Amino acid sequence: MSNNEMRLILAGFGGQGLLFGGKVIAYAGLIEDREVSWLPSYGPEMRGGTANCSVTLSDEPIGSPLITDPTALIIMNQPSLDKFEDTVVPGGIIIVDSALTNTPPSRTDVSSFTIPATTSAEEAGLKGLANIVCVGKLWNELHFCERETLDAAIRKAVPARKADMVDKNLAALELGISL
Amino acid sequence: MAEKVLMKGNEVLAESAIRAGCRFFFGYPITPQTELSAYMAKRMPKEGGTFLQAESEIAAINMVYGASASGARVMTSSSSPGISLKSEGVSYLAGADLPAVIINVMRGGPGLGSIQPSQSDYWQATRALGHGDFQMVVYAPSTVQEMADYVYRAFDIADKYRMPCMIMADGMLGQMMEPVELRERKTDLPAKPWATTGHQHKREHNVANSLYLTAEELDRLNHERFERYEEIKATEQLSEQYLCEDADIVVVAFGASARIARNAVRAAREQGVKVGLLRPITLWPFPVDAVRATIPQAKGYLCVEMNMGQMVEDVRLAVEGQAPVEFFGRTGGVIPTPNEVLENIIALNEKVGE
Numbered sequence: 001m002s003n004n005e006m007r008l009i010l011a012g013f014g015g016q017g018l019l020f021g022g023k024v025i026a027y028a029g030l031i032e033d034r035e036v037s038w039l040p041s042y043g044p045e046m047r048g049g050t051a052n053c054s055v056t057l058s059d060e061p062i063g064s065p066l067i068t069d070p071t072a073l074i075i076m077n078q079p080s081l082d083k084f085e086d087t088v089v090p091g092g093i094i095i096v097d098s099a100l101t102n103t104p105p106s107r108t109d110v111s112s113f114t115i116p117a118t119t120s121a122e123e124a125g126l127k128g129l130a131n132i133v134c135v136g137k138l139w140n141e142l143h144f145c146e147r148e149t150l151d152a153a154i155r156k157a158v159p160a161r162k163a164d165m166v167d168k169n170l171a172a173l174e175l176g177i178s179l
Numbered sequence: 180m181a182e183k184v185l186m187k188g189n190e191v192l193a194e195s196a197i198r199a200g201c202r203f204f205f206g207y208p209i210t211p212q213t214e215l216s217a218y219m220a221k222r223m224p225k226e227g228g229t230f231l232q233a234e235s236e237i238a239a240i241n242m243v244y245g246a247s248a249s250g251a252r253v254m255t256s257s258s259s260p261g262i263s264l265k266s267e268g269v270s271y272l273a274g275a276d277l278p279a280v281i282i283n284v285m286r287g288g289p290g291l292g293s294i295q296p297s298q299s300d301y302w303q304a305t306r307a308l309g310h311g312d313f314q315m316v317v318y319a320p321s322t323v324q325e326m327a328d329y330v331y332r333a334f335d336i337a338d339k340y341r342m343p344c345m346i347m348a349d350g351m352l353g354q355m356m357e358p359v360e361l362r363e364r365k366t367d368l369p370a371k372p373w374a375t376t377g378h379q380h381k382r383e384h385n386v387a388n389s390l391y392l393t394a395e396e397l398d399r400l401n402h403e404r405f406e407r408y409e410e411i412k413a414t415e416q417l418s419e420q421y422l423c424e425d426a427d428i429v430v431v432a433f434g435a436s437a438r439i440a441r442n443a444v445r446a447a448r449e450q451g452v453k454v455g456l457l458r459p460i461t462l463w464p465f466p467v468d469a470v471r472a473t474i475p476q477a478k479g480y481l482c483v484e485m486n487m488g489q490m491v492e493d494v495r496l497a498v499e500g501q502a503p504v505e506f507f508g509r510t511g512g513v514i515p516t517p518n519e520v521l522e523n524i525i526a527l528n529e530k531v532g533e
Contacts, residue, residue: 023185023356030185030358038185038356042211042294063356063442068516156185 002061004155008085008129011052012076012100017131020157021074022053024135024169025128027153028145029101030145037065057144064094072142076117093141100114113137114121115179121172129172136176183358187212188323188348191359192282193222195327196254199334200365201255202228202244205242207235211350212258212284236261240268240281247277250374250388252334256282258350259300260291262308270309274374274389276404278337279316280330280456281345284353287512295512296350298434299486304345305493312401314408316344316386317462319433323357329460331362336415338369339359340407347462349485351435351514394493411464418466421459422448426455427474428528431494432483433459434473436515440483452528462490470497478531480504483520484511503531 008025010018019040029036035058043052054067071092077082077100088094098104099118115137117130124150126133129154139150154169186194192415193215196204204219223230229246233239239255246253258264262283272279285300287293304317316336318329330346337344346420375385391397421441423429428447432440437458447454457473459466479502488506495504509515509522 026185026356030183033183036185036356036358039351040354042350061441062357062438063445064439064514064517065357066351066439068518148395175402 006057007070008055009052009070010074011065011080011084013020014051016076018051019053021131021135022055024153024157025055027156028149031149031152035062037062039065046056076100095137097130120175124175126168126172130171132169133176136173137179140177166170180359183360185355186359187214188326189353190218191327192330193218195330197222197226199331199365200252200368201254203246203251205231205233205239205255207233207239209258209261211286211353212256236264239493240265242270243279244269244272247279248375250371250376254280258284258286259288266309269521270311271389272343273313275387276341278341279343280333280337283342283347284474285349293512296435297485298349301489304347313465317347317469319347319436319462321434323359327359327361338499349435362521392452415461416464416466417460418469421456423455423457425472426453427478429477430456430481430483436483436485439515439517440520442517443524445522447524454524465493467497474501477502479527481504481527484508486510
């Protein structure tokens, strides 16, 4: 496995935009012509329960798209933190939104950042974009792509019928990077 | 080179079929295949084609029979329980020598099973999807790019040999997104002088039929069809090999489980185990020649499948008892982890190294 490989799980409630957040990162990989896989959870957990997706960016062909040993986590609720915290490889990174979690990560062999993603997004008039705030924070810690690639990925990932959301997403990225 | 796009496997199967000239799609929704039908519902009208959500899977496959008999490129798709329902119609297609492409985005079974990924329809696809003596060419892509490539190819192969062709995917491949380079739109489709398009008093009637009341006639047709199958076995086997040249242990896996096996093979190599991966791309015809080529070097084989052990029988038939062939599998929608596969590789390596 290449050292450059990022294996990211984004997890939280359905409706928090975790699949979309994963898609932005997948597009960043596509733009930089890297190997990319994006795999959502599907089925009963999508209907009101937890939603998660696995995103891998690599310089080598990707084996399993289902990540069992993530190098990075974006966590937006407590059940997801409980489920995935122990799976992170030592030296990995955990980004947690403080709004919907009670207890911070307890691991000491990983870098963990508890950020007020939902709260700051709401205060900045970016309600519903805590997912992208977390993506911005992750980028700030890992620089998994060029900075301009991240903006380009937002432009690709936002569907044409929601084009008016591009600027808000870009602002949410900036907010996350600054947290 | 076309620009790469990021798409879901299910959507790519639909888009690539359209590019291959498919203008008729008949289906019935089922998880984890539904994005394919949804994509067709959106795109087909813009292509001047027909999308129809049938009243049942059985109706859909018989619509496929009708469209195919009239010479059209036609596809249906479903997931495991829905494929079982189509089996009568698939047998009729085979019996009438009609081409068609059938997609199975497999889920756990038997029965309604689960909606999570599985590979437990291997026997059904390669042995008996329906009654009677017949085969389908079965492709098992393991990436979204291969889903694009093999559905595209399947239409040509189905037309060439006048038989149903299946793409075996699973819930994981159907739901995942990867960068994909889509093929160009086909404009030059093969002529079908056998199609039932109206003779206009200029030729004999063409008939699409699978009923023969004369025993000798049906016997002759079955033998003819199996001669075609022999030609397919000789020319259409496809597989990929990864680090097999010096391998003591050959892992055999297809589709999604081959991706997991590949991780395990890489990890085992890092521990000094001489192991390779042989990945069948055609499940029928099974890549017997590629498996046999590994026999002089290999000390043991490990089949990894998301079922209770189905393809392992084809590997044993190919290896003919010359080395142990072991099996590791998970079912019900559980995806094996690379670590589980790695443990099985190491255990087999210790066993055959003695």
